[in-house]
Amino acid sequence: MDFRKTAFQEHQLTAIKKVISILAPAVLLFLLVFCKEQRSKTDLQTTLEETIKTNFESLIEDGWNNRDMEKLKVISAENYIRTLNGITVATHQNEMEANINIFIEGFPDCEMSVEQIILKGNKLFAHWTFKGTNNGVFGESPPTGKKVNVTGCSTLLFNKQGKIAQEDVYYNELALLQQLGFTLSPPITD
Secondary structure, rough: OHHHHHHHHHHHHHHHHHHHHHHHHHHHHHHHHHHHHHHHHHHHHHHHHHHHHHHHHHEEEEHOOOOHHHHHHEEEEEEEEEEOOOOEEOOOOOHHHHHHHHHHHHHOOOOOEEEEEEEEEEEEEEEEEEEOOOOOOHHHEOOOOOOEEEEEEEEEEEOOOOOOOEEEEEEEHHHHHHHHHHOOOOOOOO
């Protein structure tokens, strides 16, 4: 009987060894692929975040501060949308360039600086300051020679390639106009 028990135990051990020899490589292969896939997703997210940060920095430095409008076409989606204080001012790259040029022409020495950015997924939130001297035509207004210093916030949405797809800009437009010398008149009532 001991002989049978031992033979049976040996048979079980042999079966377990076969199962382990088959499953172990499969489990190891699964773990290697899964871990590599997780690492790849992390690497892709890190790469996308780096691209987003680089493209945002390029928007500020190349676009606003160095006036390189061609660079803006590289970092933005063709169907880029821009809003200013809730009003859509651009629905593609050419309109974006035209809108930015209104500020650059009105304030030839303008400088944009970033106080803070927060990146979450494909959204970037920025607190910025715009400074410049109104030595050019600003929209339809003649130059005043006055300096402005305006802060604002932007929310930017980036596509899967890290290009700017949408930019929502908020700033105190009344403060900007008052710094240029405009005044607010009381409403006319009947």
